């Protein structure tokens with residue numbers, strides 16, 4: 001704001017300077033015309049122009065000096081949260097901070113096929129260069145696209161030929177499943193994932209819907225933050241609730257998998273402002289992608305942005321958030337508390353896998369309701 005204002009002021013002053021120098025030059029010209037006694041011929045026109053240019057240059061350098069001396073004052077008025085966030089996730093300028101990647105990304109032949117560089121785009125986005133610049137080229141499509149796409153959001157397999165595998169070590173969904181069956185590339189395996197109740201850390205969708213219905217709070221639209229291959233959105237689809245999923249393609253084709261299930265993948269990293277307007281969703285779920293590995297300040301901004309997109313009375317579901325037990329008590333619970341949400345559910349439990357035991361980690365599953373109005 002301050003910057004825009006001072007830029008406008010500067011433009012205005014420059015405009016006035018131009019007018020002033022023109023008047024000056026007119027005066028100069030007329031004065032030379034009025035003094036025929038002068039032994040010398042009137043200075044040729046280029047000198048007049050040069051004079052004008054000198055004046056303009058002097059004005060500009062004067063203004064620049066003024067601007068520079070004003071800068072320290074301006075700096076002190078930059079909101080501290082802007083400085084903090086720029087440090088966490090440089091805004092736009094981070095594209096310039098990675099010229100080698102950006103130049104590579106923008107090197108292509110207009111109106112021809114884009115280079116096959118989705119990995120490059122991913123790298124730029126994860127470095128905070130997002131949105132990426134647009135390009136005037138055609139992105140590559142799979143050579144033999146599938147003739148039919150699954151209607152069911154929990155198909156037993158996903159069509160390999162719908163994906164460009166160039167940048168992945170695996171060349172099929174089968175291979176990904178063999179590497180890690182929990183990645184969600186065999187969607188049918190996930191069909192009951194959000195419907196079962198094994199421990200207190202689970203919140204079956206049925207129960208979630210009952211809680212919302214009892215509170216007379218409609219659940220129609222949701223956002224799944226870091227939702228991988230979209231199984232939560234798929235489960236909600238079966239309940240006629242529309243959920244969009246933010247997901248990244250770090251080493252695996254998550255976005256394609258979500259889309260192949262007929263769901264909406266948003267290619268958005270955790271540090272980016274959510275591409276949704278204020279108060280437009282009824283539910284936000286943060287799954288395991290949101291965990292103690294995220295720097296605390298980034299988490300603060302994320303939670304506050306989640307709050308922004310949730311409507312009053314909407315729900316935040318923190319699903320299997322993990323951290324060290326002491327951090328949950330001292331750091332994360334107080335942070336979540338700052339949102340001022342109603343604790344509908346708050347369950348903790350030991351994380352019993354190898355790394356959980358080693359690091360003394362616990363899970364938190366919480367369902368929190370945003371105040372109806374503030």
Ligand SMILES: *[C@@H]1O[C@H](CO)[C@@H](O)[C@H](O)[C@H]1NC(C)=O
Pocket residue numbers: 238239240
């Ligand atoms: C979802 O909507 C369809 C079509 O309107 C309807 O037939 C179905 O019963 C609904 N399912 C649920 C779980 O409400």
Ligand SMILES: *[C@@H]1O[C@H](CO)[C@@H](O)[C@H](O)[C@H]1NC(C)=O
Pocket residue numbers: 350
């Ligand atoms: C969780 O882990 C802690 C520390 O390892 C242990 O003392 C506690 O009994 C465990 N709780 C449960 C419910 O297993």
